[in-house]
Amino acid sequence: MEADITGANMGEKAEADVEMTENPFEPYIESVRQQLEDQDPVFLIGVIVALAVVIITCVFLKYFLTSKTVRTAVLLVGLCDSGKTLLFSRLLSGKFKRTQTSITDSSAPYKAKNEKGSTWTLIDLPGHDSLRPQYLEKFKSAARAIVFVVDSAIFQKEVRDVAEFLYVLLTDTVISRNAPALVVACNKQDITMAKSAKLIQQQLEKEMNTLRVTRSAALSSQDGSVGGSLYLGKKGKDFEFSQLPMKVEFLECSARGSKGDEGDADIEGLEKSLAKL
Ligand SMILES: Nc1nc2c(ncn2[C@@H]2O[C@H](COP(=O)(O)OP(=O)(O)OP(=O)(O)O)[C@@H](O)[C@H]2O)c(=O)[nH]1
Numbered sequence: 001m002e003a004d005i006t007g008a009n010m011g012e013k014a015e016a017d018v019e020m021t022e023n024p025f026e027p028y029i030e031s032v033r034q035q036l037e038d039q040d041p042v043f044l045i046g047v048i049v050a051l052a053v054v055i056i057t058c059v060f061l062k063y064f065l066t067s068k069t070v071r072t073a074v075l076l077v078g079l080c081d082s083g084k085t086l087l088f089s090r091l092l093s094g095k096f097k098r099t100q101t102s103i104t105d106s107s108a109p110y111k112a113k114n115e116k117g118s119t120w121t122l123i124d125l126p127g128h129d130s131l132r133p134q135y136l137e138k139f140k141s142a143a144r145a146i147v148f149v150v151d152s153a154i155f156q157k158e159v160r161d162v163a164e165f166l167y168v169l170l171t172d173t174v175i176s177r178n179a180p181a182l183v184v185a186c187n188k189q190d191i192t193m194a195k196s197a198k199l200i201q202q203q204l205e206k207e208m209n210t211l212r213v214t215r216s217a218a219l220s221s222q223d224g225s226v227g228g229s230l231y232l233g234k235k236g237k238d239f240e241f242s243q244l245p246m247k248v249e250f251l252e253c254s255a256r257g258s259k260g261d262e263g264d265a266d267i268e269g270l271e272k273s274l275a276k277l
């Protein structure tokens with residue numbers, strides 16, 4: 001009988017031990033609760049408000065630090081003589097201007113023709129091979145849109161160079177991540193020999209498909225991997241502009257206009273697409 005009682009006592013002790021090990025913070029929680037109960041309610045409200053302020057500040061900081069910076073630059077890029085500087089002048093003032101090969105960038109605020117009257121910074125970049133990379137590097141992260149100007153009159157002769165430049169632009173990690181809108185402006189449509197936007201798009205897709213094969217083959221033979229460079233479009237499919245992460249639009253324009261130097265430019269399509277940014 002005695003043995004039974006002792007056995008029962010031991011059982012209770014063991015249960016209590018288990019409880020103790022399950023809640024090691026129980027005594028602390030209890031003492032904190034006791035202290036809180038003893039405190040002035042005004043002090044407690046103060047602590048709660050202070051905690052709420054800290055939490056709200058953290059949430060706001062996280063929101064502001066991680067939210068996307070607003071990109072406002074519209075870059076005019078393209079090969080030499082495609083008409084970027086004349087387009088720059090026409091978009092800003094509507095005026096015809098005699099131009100010379102650009103050796104530096106120029107920028108000015110451009111008011112889009114939309115109801116909001118959005119203002120972008122229009123930047124004309126030099127097209128010369130030796131200057132292109134450094135200016136692109138300087139402005140690429142600020143680009144909201146890239147207007148890629150093509151000389152449609154001599155496109156056939158330049159197709160390879162145009163495709164190579166576009167390839168470099170589109171496989172750039174910053175550009176691909178930010179995905180600025182791409183407007184391919186098929187300029188010089190006033191010239192009879194000019195190729196249409198549709199044809200230019202098709203030929204560029206074909207050319208870039210070839211470039212994609214040769215470029216990735218060259219890279220993988222160098223170091224065994226397609227190191228760092230992005231793959232253009234979808235793997236296993238012929239390249240199409242619609243596979244890109246950004247909005248792409250091909251349009252026709254003429255910075256000179258059909259009436260020559262005195263007349264207006266034919267750039268409504270371009271203005272419309274800049275109004276949609
Ligand atoms: N016929 C015709 N000529 C144009 C048109 N747009 C530009 N041009 C002419 O093409 C030449 C080159 O124009 P630019 O605006 O200087 O070319 P760009 O792209 O700025 O050239 P770079 O500064 O060297 O990169 C100039 O003689 C322009 O008048 C166009 O729509 N039609």
Ligand SMILES: [Mg+2]
Binds near residue numbers: 086099101102124
């Ligand atoms: Mg220029």
